[in-house]
Amino acid sequence: MQSLFEAAGGMDGMRRLADAWHRRVLVDEVVAHAFSHGFHAEHTERLAAYWAEALGGPPAYSSAYGDETFVVRMHSGNGEHEEMDRRAIACFDQALIDTGLADDGPLRQALHDYFAWATTTTMARYHRTADDVPEGLRIPRWSWDGLQA
Numbered sequence: 089m090q091s092l093f094e095a096a097g098g099m100d101g102m103r104r105l106a107d108a109w110h111r112r113v114l115v116d117e118v119v120a121h122a123f124s125h126g127f128h129a130e131h132t133e134r135l136a137a138y139w140a141e142a143l144g145g146p147p148a149y150s151s152a153y154g155d156e157t158f159v160v161r162m163h164s165g166n167g168e169h170e171e172m173d174r175r176a177i178a179c180f181d182q183a184l185i186d187t188g189l190a191d192d193g194p195l196r197q198a199l200h201d202y203f204a205w206a207t208t209t210t211m212a213r214y215h216r217t218a219d220d221v222p223e224g225l226r227i228p229r230w231s232w233d234g235l236q237a
Contacts, residue, residue, distance in 0.1 A: 091144025092202070092231060095195050099145065101187070102136035105199075108183035110135065118175045141227050143202065149227060156225035160210055161218040173207050180207075194232070202230040 096102065110132050113119040137148035138159065149159075180203045184190040189199060210228065229236040 089232065092195070092198055093140050093143040093145035095192070096143065096189055096199065099136065099140055099148075101189070102140045102143075102145070103132065104187045105183055105189060106132045106136040106139065108186040109180050112179035112182055112186075113176060116175055116179055118172050119179060138227065142206070142230055143199075144229065144231060147227075156210070156227045157221055157223055159227070160213070160225060161221045173212060176207055177204050180204075198230075198232050201234065205230075205235065 093102070096105065134149065134153055137152065141147050141149045150156075177200075181190070181200055184196055184199060190196040206228070
C-alpha cells in the first residue's frame with residue numbers, strides 16, 4: 089500500500105502543501121501572530137521535510153534539521169492557544185483544497201487527521217515552558233490507519 093507521503097505526491101506534494109498552508113496562515117488574523125516575530129527563510133522547505141518524514145517519506149527532516157524534541161520546543165512555552173490551533177487546522181484543510189489533495193476523500197481525511205492530531209497533541213502538549221519537553225523524541229509516523237506505534 090502507498091504511504092500518505094506517496095499518495096500526496098511525494099516531496100513535491102509536501103512542498104506544495106506546506107507552501108499553501110504557510111500562505112494561508114500568514115493572512116489569518118489569529119494564526120499569523122505565531123509568525124509575527126519572523127520565521128526561518130526556509131520554513132516552507134523545512135515544514136515539507138517534516139511532514140514528509142511524518143507521513144511515511146524519507147527522514148529528510150531528522151537527518152538535516154533535528155528531532156521531534158527540536159520541533160516541539162519551537163512550538164512550546166506559548167501558553168494555551170486553542171483558537172489558534174483550530175484556525176491553523178482550518179487553514180490546513182483549505183490548503184488541501186488549494187493543492188487538490190482534498191479531491192481524494194480518504195487521503196484528505198488521513199491528512200486532516202494527522203495535522204489535527206499533531207497540532208492539538210504533540211505541538212500543544214508543553215504550553216507552560218519549552219523546558220518541559222523531554223530529550224530524544226522521535227518524529228511520530230502517521231499512516232492511513234493513524235499513529236504508528
